[in-house]
Amino acid sequence: MTLTVASWNVNSVKARLPNVLDWLREAKPDVVCLQEIKTVDEGFPRMEIEDLGYNVETHGQKSYNGVAILSRYPIEECTSRLPGDDEDEQARYIEAVIAAETGPVRVASIYLPNGNPAPGPKYDYKLAWMERLYSHAKGLLELEEPLILAGDYNCIPRDSDCWDMAVWADDALALPATRAAFKKLRWLGLTEAFEQLDGRGHQYTFYDYQGGAWQKGYGIRIDHLLCSPQASDALEAIDIHRKTRGEPKASDHIPIVGTFAL
């Protein structure tokens, strides 16, 4: 059996509904982690997606942020709060246990803060959020189960993951402290799926709407699947579905899809 797990920042699920439905019909992913749904739970196009055979869990917010998990398999536990800050109102995390054929698989949909401008309070929030994610992931890894933390990490891990490092050097997505926090997360024992099976430079998951970035090839790789050892051992393929970026009314992000023997 294989389980495909995708991550896609859709930049408004309501504005993107035709694109999302087309892609679900074509790619038929088993599990999808969505980010930036930009709607409250009641506004999520639940029925349209359920009609394609998905169970749906959302953690929405008005206007900004918002995450969701779609699954062709039953969703067991589901929580939508990253521990560590009771004051945090931003909907950036949802975690669920998927009842896959071979057993439970824990999946989280992550929308890590952008952090610009840096330095500043937004960057402080980003780094604090990454520290909270680190602490939470540490606990999850102790469960020793297949775990996939999928999402828009707003982190460019390497210079070769962007089209021109000179442009991004001072950006919150590439600053040394951002990379260090991302590295620290991986050092817990999480494997980045793309790095494990591919690792080439310049394989982007985001192209800005501005300045004809898509046409010029000016992209960055910021959407990642981080895998526990039990998930990493089962990883068979990783694909970036570039075709979606060329469609009318495309999201600025591209889905990344992992295939697991789970």
Next chain:
DNA sequence: ATGTCGTGCTGCGCACGA
């Protein structure tokens, strides 16, 4: 730097976030 996009109110143009 910018030939951008989506949301929602200050509302039919603008501010904000990305």
